[in-house]
Amino acid sequence: MTTMTTPQTSPAFSVCVYCGSKPGNKPEFAQIAVQVGTWIGTHGGQLVYGGGRNGLMGLVAEATMAAGGTVVGIIPTALVEKEWAHHGCTELHVVDTMHERKRLMADKADAFLALPGGIGTFEELFEVWTWRQLGYHDKPVGILNSLGYYDGLMGFIGQVVQDGFMADWQTELVTLGTEPEALLQALVQKAGFSPGAKVELL
Template sequence: MTALAFSVCVYCGSKSGEDPRFASIAAQVGQWIGEHGGQLVYGGGRNGLMGIVAESTMAAGGSVVGIIPRALVEKEWAHHGCTELHVVETMHERKRMMAERADAFLALPGGIGTFEELFEVWTWRQLGYHDKPVGILNSHAYYDHLMAFMGQVVAQGFMGEWQMDLVTVGTEPATLLRQLVESAGFAPPARMQAL
């Protein structure tokens, strides 16, 4: 058995949203991870985009590590088909384990839970707690207003451009995943171009 090439932590909604294109994007992300021998780390649910990305990863041959707090096992319908499913006691434990098991982070469309996880891991990178790449998949303009607001934060002097540079924003799943995996140091650029 060969070692995994990389592990991507994906933050996304436990709902599918109103636009069916978001489900398609989640499926593309999972398929890419699975087809390239990767491992998905995520919140352990089987509903919404969370379930889609997990199912797509496994269907494409990848492994899936789900991490879910005991209080959410029923609410988020824990995905018992994961390669590994860890039931933890608190959200803090969940997020810490997700961060430890990941080589890179990617935010898909989601709600306040997704935003909270994204901003936390972004803040941790700013503070030097990790130096793993962080990405935002802005497919179908989902994050346009957020990115415009972040520009306003910089313009008002509450952040610097260097903090914005800690996050890679892209619109195409395969392109952004390739960038994140390459930035994580798991393959030389020449090999990544062939993926």
């Protein structure tokens, strides 16, 4: 099932954002989500995300729409029934399974970006990273490491390389950054798109 709240326009680019359904314990996490959504919206882009209204997920969606961007939410029926769906999305796709959700999110994205989050965010990040490694897609994947949130993870990945279970070229498939705007700009350009002219908010 798909619902739409506004007429569909053609976005300049589409970024799939993975992030927490909780806000986290630091106010900076919320600020990061708002920065990401605002950049996408003010540059004529489209956010693709998991369709939730809670936590960082809800914040990035609201910020994108407030800045004039479109938002495509994709959520399984089970989570809609728990009243977690954001019905204000430009498009809200309700699907049967998590696998269908992730496939549709990947299909609709030009690039992927992981913000702070929990095991769901990690699982989605590692899946699109693995898909890129295997050649199932060639879309850029980014990790926003603001506040050093992913320092521990990247340290562990370094250990995995050192122990011979990964190679350097696999780590190079992911772009790491600490500044939301610079990282988004890099991902969109790597995807072969030019962000639209920035629209100043009134």
